[in-house]
Amino acid sequence: MSRPRKFEHILWVVVLAAFPLFSLAQSDIRNDVILAVSTREALFGSNEIDTEQSPSIPVWKKWITGWQGFSQLEVAYAYNDPAHFSKARLRNELSRSGQLNEYIKWKISGRFDYDAIYDLSNFYPGSVRRDQRQEFFIRENYVDISAGSFDFRLGRQHVVWGEMVGLFFADVASAKDMREFVLPDFDILRIPQWAVRAEYTHAESDFHAELLWIPIASFDKTGKPDGEFFPFSFPVAATFLNEDKSGRNIAHSNYGLRLSQLIDGWDISAFYYHSLDAAPTFFRVSGPTEPLVFQARHEPIDQAGLTFTKDLGTAVLKGELIYTDGRRLNVTRPAQMNGLVRQDTLDYVLGLDFNLPVETRMNLQFFQRIHLAHDPDVIPDEQESGASILLNSQLRQNLETQVLLIHSLNRSDWMLRPRLSWNFVKNWRMVLGADIFGGRSTGFFGRFDDSDRVYTEVRYTF
DSSP: OOOOTTHHHHHHHHHHHTSOSOOOOOHHHHHTOOOOOOHHHHHTTOOOOOOTTOTTSOHHHHHHHOOEEEEEEEEEEEOSSSOEEEEEEEEEEEEEEEESSSSEEEEEEEEEEEETHHHHOOOSOHHHHHHHSEEEEEOOEEEEEEETTEEEEEEEEOOOOOOOSSSOSSOTTOEEBOEEEEOSOHHHHEEOEEEEEEEEEEGGGTEEEEEEEESSOOOOBOOOTTSTTOSOOOSSOOEEOOOOOTTOSGGGOEEEEEEEEEETTEEEEEEEEEEEOSSOEEEEOSOTTSOOEEEEEOOEEEEEEEEEEEEOSSEEEEEEEEEEESOEEEBSOTTSGGGEEEOOEEEEEEEEEEEETTTEEEEEEEEEEEETTOOTTBSSOSEEEEEEEEEEEEEETTEEEEEEEEEESSSSOEEEEEEEEEEEETTEEEEEEEEEEESOTTSTTGGGGGGOEEEEEEEEEO
8 A cells, every 4th residue: 555646736735625614703792791600610611601691692693603613624644664644634623502591501512524535545444434534523512500519410521530641540431532542632532421410519618529420331432453543452463343332221321429629738539430441342252273353342340549639839749540440451372261351450640740941841740550460461561650751832922842752661662742833823723743653563652653643733713
């Protein structure tokens, strides 16, 4: 498979296509409306200014001009042999929020992605083309109901219980689109869940409780085996059946509880979460002496965790600890039933955020996964350790540079991500960057060693 020469001429045509087809200007309305952000809005992670309550604006005009969103063009070029353009995606997201009265608010949103690379090139097989060429995403669509110290959110929503730099640890309730690994921005990568969420806040004691029920879970999107970022790697060749999602029903609901308390400047949260694992487990469905055949399935797991944040003055300390019960990993010995063994794990990560001179921020992280009752035939070591460093600097008012390096401490397995962001005019941003991987084919990053790429993004936000 080789890169078609016509890409050099087509690229400029695709760049022109990134110019938004419409611009629903709303700055005039938003400048006339000033609303205080209530504790309920802060609780649910929403600080959007609402235009529904301005009586001076006609209803029809509010509906036409009240939309928000973005259009973004993403172009990537994989430069390893065989070199090829790997992405020419136009991403469009549209959202709107409002309120019925003082106690009931709502939000609707959706996104449409189209990747022209699958029409302009025959590099990828048909299964990958059908999976990633175009897709409509139902994003957050929910209703918020407020009742004193209690708040309820019903509908499709993001549930973010933890967030560190570069990788996911305590963010156990989120499903993720992993078809590009962890390379997209987290707000793009996360998949909302259909959920019922109840929250209680006791402001006087800085106590917060959250109860979550996900009747029918969303799973990670992992792509196809012939794609560049398929999550499963094995020392020998294998084939894969279609993913089994038969357990995704109300009888196998996800549920969890999270409690938070502010104590002497320490923001501490503890949680318990029972779920069908959003990440797939690859069952071997072939016999011990037959060619390897796997099928992705989703098994129930239980997770308990702790997160904390503390402002130390010169730095901010963050940490997360997660125990996972019931997850199974693949083993290399042929005689093992299903090719899997149970491997309960303990994950933890510690991070420090520093503000340095010349408008520079540095983040340092150390993380480790401990496999309890470690089986010698699983691919990971008993203790898998890693570290990361992020440097972010504001070169000018509208120019920002960032470098992220994540490295395994067990082996030479790493990911390097330099990028330059330029806000060249109001509401417009251009990003130039690279995603570079290194390590062995069974490593966490090394399995994508052939997917090194340079990329550019142009985003218009309205």
